[in-house]
Amino acid sequence: MLTPIDQRTLEKTPTFREAAYHAIKQAILDGSLEPGQPLVEERLADMLQISRTPVREALAILEHEGLIAPVYRRGLFVCKLTRDQVIELFTANEAVEPFLARRAAHYASPEQIAALESAIRDGEACAECNNIAGFLRAGRLFHSSVGRAAGNLVLARFVERNEERVDLFLMGYRKAVNVEMMRTSNREHRAIYRAIVQRDPDAAARLSIYHLQSVRERFAALVGDDDRDDVLSLDEQTKEPDE
């Protein structure tokens, strides 16, 4: 849901551009803007009650992040990722996350551990309310917090971006997500968390790998092995974001 940008919003984000960036991103990730849906600049500007200029700049960044994709002279659309693209994202995270979990077990500060705990609690609460978007958001926060605890902001941000794109895809299947899936995921998060708290790097890495495999399996159960690509998505794949 896109609400107007008011004075209170600007206290957090001094520019309209940033405010628009966060607002649109959130709308995409909470399912208000569905994959495949066109994003008309003027409509967004009207909803946010600002002009097109900052909206365009926000959209340029979201495009670069791979959440939205342009079709030249036709407009921008919320990305419809393919199954294969999501698998590529899984692979990317598999290369990075065990590494981060291991280091987090070494280096996590008390504050960072508290942040992990908080993210897990948040995810558990959302699971019980069947709040899919909130559950996914908490999951992203947990994974990127592991990265921060590992002392590497670059990797933490990378993981977070990847999770965002995965979650964007998953939101398309949110009707098929059930509480049990979310509970399982949360349990795995908590296991990683415990290993980090206990300063057990090997366990943290191992549990991270297990979690990623488990996520893949849930993904396969959800999506199936059939290619669910429709024509619309093909347009968007042809163009890689801004390069």
Next chain:
Amino acid sequence: MLTPIDQRTLEKTPTFREAAYHAIKQAILDGSLEPGQPLVEERLADMLQISRTPVREALAILEHEGLIAPVYRRGLFVCKLTRDQVIELFTANEAVEPFLARRAAHYASPEQIAALESAIRDGEACAECNNIAGFLRAGRLFHSSVGRAAGNLVLARFVERNEERVDLFLMGYRKAVNVEMMRTSNREHRAIYRAIVQRDPDAAARLSIYHLQSVRERFAALVGDDDRDDVLSLDEQTKEPDE
């Protein structure tokens, strides 16, 4: 060197925004725009002979990539990375590149191998001409090509962006770079390449790790262990790109 965007430029990149993005990025990476230097939108627009609008959008993306950093209401500056930030980038690549080298040895297609070969040759040629910027560019191309050969565009792009930031830092030390350093790096690239060609994943991963360690050592020799942070750079560190 920023040259005007003409009709020929537009055949490659249909929008001014993209053309400006590439032009400014290249200017930063080839040393025309030095770290710490302010980027005045109107000056850039004049040089490229376009208006401020597409320039601003290009700058927003470069900011998001971490090549330039804003100081609110003061303007944008080419990033002056700190030694620690560069080390973080090294760490990130160490988490990813051996993984990619291993997979590249499995999956690289003949065309992808040709691309690797081409990047290496390019780097070798630049080294002999003492063309630092060209050498670094070829290195980026090699590393991201390994990522592509590994069949993971997400990771390939991640590595490439990290290398860009590292190279931006290194350009500040380009007077201290000598031919021998470049030759050593090129030899290591070629060793990885051979392992990929010979379909030897273990060797590829091992040589990748060795290369990264070697890069770190050359980095330490170049930069020293002293903190070379000056005051100006502190401004830019405070703000993470658009988050």
Next chain:
DNA sequence: TGCGGTATGATTGTATACGAATAATGCTAA
């Protein structure tokens, strides 16, 4: 001579205006 305040200039952040290109619509004619 040193200091503070004001004015001026520069530069950003935002809004609006305009041209070009594409899609949609309707009209005409066979």
Next chain:
DNA sequence: TTAGCATTATTCGTATACAATCATACCGCA
């Protein structure tokens, strides 16, 4: 009735205009 063409409407891509803010320099005054 339908095919084809022209016309309109929509929307992007770019340029320009305006306002807010920050830095700097200058000037008056102690």
